[in-house]
Amino acid sequence: xxxDALLPGLGDFxxxxxxxxxxxxxxxxxxxxxxxxxxxxxYFWSRLWQKQLVETYGKWAVVTGSTDGIGxxxxxxxxxxxxxxxxxxxxxxxxxKVSTEIVQEFGxxxxxxxADFMNGRPIYEDIAKHLQDKDIGVLVNNVxxxxxxxxxxxxASEKDIWSHVNVNVASVPAMxxxxxxxxLSRGRGAVINLASIxxxxxxxxxxxxxxxxxxxxxxxxxxxxxxxxSGITVQTLTPSYVSTNMTKFSELVHKPGLFIPTAATYxxxxxxxxxxxxxxxxxxxxxIQTYLVENFVNSWMFMLGNYLWNSLLLRTMKKNxx
Numbered sequence: 093x094x095x096d097a098l099l100p101g102l103g104d105f106x107x108x109x110x111x112x113x114x115x116x117x118x119x120x121x122x123x124x125x126x127x128x129x130x131x132x133x134x135y136f137w138s139r140l141w142q143k144q145l146v147e148t149y150g151k152w153a154v155v156t157g158s159t160d161g162i163g164x165x166x167x168x169x170x171x172x173x174x175x176x177x178x179x180x181x182x183x184x185x186x187x188x189k190v191s192t193e194i195v196q197e198f199g200x201x202x203x204x205x206x207a208d209f210m211n212g213r214p215i216y217e218d219i220a221k222h223l224q225d226k227d228i229g230v231l232v233n234n235v236x237x238x239x240x241x242x243x244x245x246x247x248a249s250e251k252d253i254w255s256h257v258n259v260n261v262a263s264v265p266a267m268x269x270x271x272x273x274x275x276l277s278r279g280r281g282a283v284i285n286l287a288s289i290x291x292x293x294x295x296x297x298x299x300x301x302x303x304x305x306x307x308x309x310x311x312x313x314x315x316x317x318x319x320x321x322s323g324i325t326v327q328t329l330t331p332s333y334v335s336t337n338m339t340k341f342s343e344l345v346h347k348p349g350l351f352i353p354t355a356a357t358y359x360x361x362x363x364x365x366x367x368x369x370x371x372x373x374x375x376x377x378x379x380i381q382t383y384l385v386e387n388f389v390n391s392w393m394f395m396l397g398n399y400l401w402n403s404l405l406l407r408t409m410k411k412n413x414x
Contacts, residue, residue: 123387127383130369131376131379133368133369134364134365134368134369134372134379135361135364135365135376135379138364138365138367138368138369139364142364143366143367144173145170145173145174145175145229145230145366146173146174146175146229148229148280148282148367149229149230149280149281149282149325150227150228150229150230150275150278150280150281151175151176151226151227151229152175152176152177152178152226152227152228152229152230153167153170153175153176153177153178153228153229153230153231153232154177154178154180154223154228154230154231154232154267154271155167155170155177155178155179155180155232155234156180156181156209156232156233156234156235156263156267157180157181157209157234157235157236158177158179158180158181158187158190158234159179159181159183159186159187159189159190160181160186160336160337160355161334161336161337161338161355162234162286162331162334162336162355162358162359163181163232163234163235164190164355165355165356165358165359165360166232166234166284166359166362166363167179167190167194167232168194168197168198168356168359169359169360169363170230170232170363171194171197171198171200171202172198173363174198174200175200175229175230176200176201176202176203177191177194177200177201177202177203178202178203178204178205178222178223178226178228179191179202179203179204179205180204180205180207180219180235181206181207181235182206182207182208182209182210183206184204184206187204187205187206188204191204203222205218205219205222207219209235209258209259209262209263210237210254210255210258210259211258212258212262213262213266216266216267216270219267219270220270223270223271223274226274227274227278228271228274228275228281229275229280229281229282230281230282230283230284230366231267231268231271231281231282231283231284232284232286233263233264233267233268233283233284233285233286233308234284234286235259235263236259236260236286236338237255237256237259237260238298238301238338239252239298239300239301240341241341241342241405241406241409242297242298242402242403242405242406243297243406244297245299245300248300252300253300256300256301256304257304260301260304260305260307260308261304261307261308264285264307264308264311264312265311268283268285268315271283272319272324275323275324276319276322276323276324278323279322279323280323280324281323281324281325282324282325282326282327282366282367283312283315283324283325283326283327284327284329284366285308285311285312285315285326285327285328285329286308286329286331287305287306287308287309287312287328287329287330288301288302288305288308288309288330288331288332289330289331289332289373289378289381289382289385290302290305291303291304291305291306291307291308291309291330292306292309292330292382292385292386292394293385293389293391293394293395294391294394294395295394295395295398295399295402296395296398296399296402297398297399297402297403297406298398298402308328309328309330312326312327312328312371313328313371316328316370316371325366325367325370326370327365327366327369327370327371327372328370328371328372329362329372329373329374330371330372330373330374330378330382331358331362331373331374331375331378332351332352332373332378332381332382333345333351333352334352334353334354334355334358335347335348335352335353335354335355336355339352341405341409342405342408342409344404344405344408345405350377351377351378351381353375353377353378357375358374358375361374361375361376362374362375
């Protein structure tokens with residue numbers, strides 16, 4: 093049966109328009125089905141067939157920024173699965189407290205490393221010493237900073253600028269560089285990089301943060317391509333708002349809810365996606381947000397929407413402080 097029989101009575105122009113319309117619908121339906129299938133695999137299938145992390149990747153996990161928020165909860169999820177932990181953060185008191193909690197609850201080994209990623213290059217020599225001779229199976233590049241609240245760039249301090257560069261940007265390739273040689277020699281390992289939906293397009297009033305997360309997203313995706321077939325899994329996580337200390341400037345983005353999970357809820361969800369999704373939001377509701385942004389929101393719309401939203405957050409914060 094030819095196309096003329098399927099679409100009778102149409103002129104050339106109408107015929108072309110009809111075919112284009114049909115192809116557009118087919119493409120749209122295919123995208124929906126692919127997204128649903130990917131989501132089912134990452135958030136449902138992964139819970140039925142959970143990976144044995146120690147056997148799959150190795151005995152030790154390294155978590156940066158591990159004393160609060162997502163980093164702390166990720167460390168607990170890894171320990172729950174039997175992994176020993178190297179906890180890295182800037183506060184020794186918090187490190188020792190988290191270490192004690194994890195050892196008592198899960199009975200794994202821990203080692204703490206006090207390091208302020210704000211200090212840049214000099215800290216990595218000491219970190220490397222702590223990682224020597226360990227079967228590092230998982231690295232979670234979680235450590236990050238954000239402006240205390242939305243603001244125009246001119247109001248950001250010099251410390252704000254360099255902390256974003258050294259903590260959010262430089263730490264990811266620097267830490268990855270420390271663990272990759274060992275992972276490659278063993279033919280196994282996983283690197284989990286915390287990017288953000290904020291890195292999809294520029295965000296006015298949070299421009300520095302947005303730009304640094306775009307770097308993590310791009311770098312992580314490039315790593316994933318480079319090490320395919322080597323036994324190394326590189327995963328990019330792109331969460332939206334998670335209720336942590338970073339969001340406490342406004343209840344609108346800090347109060348836990350369906351689209352604003354707690355750090356514990358987020359980590360418990362995201363850990364299941366390791367090995368099932370190379371780039372994912374990590375949490376099902378954020379996955380919906382990600383799909384909508386990537387498929388229906390262009391850069392201009394994203395910037396306008398976030399400018400208006402951040403302006404509202406700023407006004408609300410100032411009103412509450414008055």
